[in-house]
Amino acid sequence: MENIYIIGHKKPDTDAICSAIAYAYFKDENFIAARCGEINAETRYVLEYFDVDPPIFISDGKGKKFILVDHNEFLQSVDNIDKAEILEVIDHHKINFSFFSPIFFHTEPVGSTATIIADRYINRMEKKIAGILLSSILSDTVILTSSTTTEKDKEIVKKLASLSGIEDINTFGMDMKRKKSSLKDLTASQIILSDFKDFNFGKGKVGIGQIEVVDFKESEDRREELIQELERLKDKNNYSLLLLMVTNIVERASKLFVVGDKSKAEEAFKKPVKNHSIYLDGTMSRKKDVVPFIERVFK
The missing domain is CATH 3.90.1640.10 (inorganic pyrophosphatase (n-terminal core))
Incomplete structure (x- = not known):
């Protein structure tokens, strides 16, 4: 068979x-x-x-x-x-x-x-x-x-x-x-793409990666490197908006690293993008807390 x-x-x-x-x-x-x-x-x-x-x-x-x-x-x-x-x-x-x-x-x-x-x-x-x-x-x-x-x-x-x-x-x-939270031995690309999904919304292609950490320090220490890699991936794959969702499972919050059309992220979450990022208290789920809000502003 x-x-x-x-x-x-x-x-x-x-x-x-x-x-x-x-x-x-x-x-x-x-x-x-x-x-x-x-x-x-x-x-x-x-x-x-x-x-x-x-x-x-x-x-x-x-x-x-x-x-x-x-x-x-x-x-x-x-x-x-x-x-x-x-x-x-x-x-x-x-x-x-x-x-x-x-x-x-x-x-x-x-x-x-x-x-x-x-x-x-x-x-x-x-x-x-x-x-x-x-x-x-x-x-x-x-x-x-x-x-x-x-x-x-x-x-x-x-x-x-x-x-x-x-x-x-x-x-x-x-x-x-x-086991998944340490970023020490990962390249910027590996961090972004380790748990990554593409979405084709009505007015643009969006990519959203997610990593889970127990402390924001490692991602903040590598902020510039991560933003540069996000920019490279955005240009290479023609994303309208590219996000890395850094989810702190202890603090129960996420930081979004944002490149591309930042105005869409600001419209989605009603917050300004500062230094390529938005802090979202209580946000843990890409599926429920991020994707629906992004999809809404791309219709």
């Missing part, structure tokens, strides 16, 4: 990787977990902690069959996804999807794609799969503090924590986040 690949978005986060692994686990043997980007330090820690193999790497989707998880926009998917056959989508983001034939499309306004998968298969959960799904939810919801967190996420987390043997989700969650 022909292989069917279950794949998350480019620049994959823990949810994109672990949801693909978990969903493939619950399917038949010809369903294979895949990725179209490098695995970040947080996700690597999770896979090693629960002794789970990473998905295979796929660079081109042409002629293949896919189930998409944690995304539904072709711009964020594996290259040549428009030349592939899509059988199914499981996601928790805004819908921007069309396909030539009817497919199964499951979306819910929850904090993580892993929440949807765990809810469906909670009675078939073994320890390591429960562990990676738990990790995905804690990652996407910033340990249940993000504005995207729902009661369903909290309920599923309790069940998965019990099944996976994680007694203190806050300590485990912070251990995960610390």
